[in-house]
Amino acid sequence: MANPSRLRAAALATAALLLCTPLAGCGDGGKDGDLAAQKLDWKDCPAPSEAEGGGNAPSPLPNGGTWQCATMKAPLDWSKPKGDTIGIALIRAKASGPANRRIGSLVFNFGGPGGSGVSTLPAFASDYAALRTRYDLVSFDPRGVGRSAPVKCESDSQLDTYFQQDATPDNSAERTQLLDRTKQFNAACEKNSKKILPHVATTDAARDMDLMRQVLGDDKLHYFGISYGTELGGVYAHLFPKNVGRAVLDAVVDPTQNPEQSSLGQAQGFQLALDNFAEDCTSKPTECPVGSTPQDVKNRIAKLLNDLEKRPIPGIAPRQLTQTAATNGIAQSLYSKDFWEYLTEGLEQAYAGDGKILMLLSDSMNGRSEDGEYSNITAANIAISCADQKPRYTADYVQQKLPEFRAASPLFGDYLAWGMLSCTDWPVAGAADHPDVSAPGSAPILVVGNTGDPATPYEGAKKMVDALGKGVAVELTYKGQGHGAYDSKNRCVQSAVNGYLLDGRQPQAGTVCS
Secondary structure: OOOHHHHOHHHOOOOOOOOOOOOOOOOOOOOOHHHHOOOOOOEEOOOOOOOOOOOOOOOOOOOOOOOEEEEEEEEOOOOOOOOOEEEEEEEEEOOOOOHHHOOEEEEEEOOOOOOOHHHHHHHHHHHHHHHHOOEEEEEEOOOOEOOEOOOOOOOHHHHHHHHHOOOOOOOHHHHHHHHHHHHHHHHHHHHHHOOOHHHOOHHHHHHHHHHHHHHOOOOOEEEEEEOHHHHHHHHHHHHOHHHEEEEEEEOOOOOOOOHHHHHHHHHHHHHHHHHHHHHHHHOOOOOOOOOOOHHHHHHHHHHHHHHHHHOOEEOOOOOEEOHHHHHHHHHHHOOOHHHHHHHHHHHHHHHOOOOHHHHHHHHHHHOEOOOOOEOOHHHHHHHHHHHHEOOOOOHHHHHHHHHHHHHHOOOOHHHHHHHHHHHOOOOOOOOEOOOOOOOOOOOOEEEEEEEEOOOOOOHHHHHHHHHHOOOOEEEEEEEEEOOOOHHHOOHHHHHHHHHHHHHOOOOOOOEEEO
16 A cells, blocks of 8 residues: 555545546446457466566466456547547456356456556465456556556665655744645656656546456456455546446545545554554553553554664664654554554664664565565555645645644654645645545445454545435445455454355445454
8 A cells, every 4th residue: 555644545536537538438338439349469478577576477377377467548639539549458367257257348447646566466366266257346546556658767776765754743944845845756757757647646547447348248347346446446436436336345434524634644644543452452461562552552653763763773784773763664554453463573673772673564564675676556556646636735734734734643643634735736636635436326245344444444435325325225234453454354344245245245334344
């Protein structure tokens, strides 16, 4: 996932509905000209590119099949459908069950914005094995991401410096330094990616998905969206309600919030997750190594961060663990309860003067590999967010809001408040305060909220249900921890989701899993 100070997925705004053209479509299910008739050339997948995160080519599938990759042509500018095109990178695993049981393609977006679906789907494919019995599992790099006309900003060495900066300034000099560094980063994005920056809004990606639906040969788009992918799914349903098939939205963003409200909600969400971590650690029969009581755990973390601001400790040579990197690493570890043991170990090490584990967690959040290469997740995250969201905040405004953010989270408040400056001086105007996801006439959409979700707080699920419109959404609640519900492997959640996607059985509205 992207750095939570830039994520703000719950309030990503989306571009206004483009003029109706033969290629863009207007939700009427019409064909999109020549590009809709293109034939994809599926081949064995190469190793992920640096922008996708690097690494090895995906392993063979359990039944001996192989992952296949292809590139779909889409308009660079959806308002000029006959103009320049870009390539959208796709990956698929063909359905494992009998051909006569195949429903179609199930398209995944795993969030960010800025995450590579081409590299992510193979990593989590075993979690979706049941769904593969009746669907081709398909994902993609959204425009601006990975292999799909990737946004490029700064070099790897410049990004090392960027992520070492003090992201929570305490005086006017530090504020000026943060603003100058933000301007420098944004100017590099304009210099290196000027052509693509105006065309990476969520509405553009949604239109790409409808073209994808047609190219894949499906009458309806069957969809599984996670985190920011829930917003993309909601925007798709708004633009193309008649084309929605069976759709699931998990780890749901709140489509009614502006970026400030989203950042404040994330401050509350990450604080709740930290509270739950501290409670869990100190409630076990064995001694909690990072505190004697929940409050003691949080007090010691706060002291660590204060000490790191004055005196960083060794991290991964030659870099040091700064206050910002430690905060980032702690936030990363709160995305999943499975990471809590790493947080405990990382804190133990940091208290002893060793910042390696917290820095590894921070690097994971920022898309940095062990060899020092960065994926383009940060560049894409900021570009998509700034194309979507209209507000541009000033340092003076953030300064005024700090008390409210600190009340929401003593630990993460400053961090998330100052993160609202990411779009300051961005070269492309933002589209709106928040997206339009109203989708009258859409097929039922299953909306899954997690009560302990730090990044997309639970309240967003109900807001999404209401915003989609009466009779569209069916809400399912998971009383758990971490970001998302299906990948928690909770049997109740997976049974409900699988029952809907595989057999069309809707769970009863208001179902609660624990």
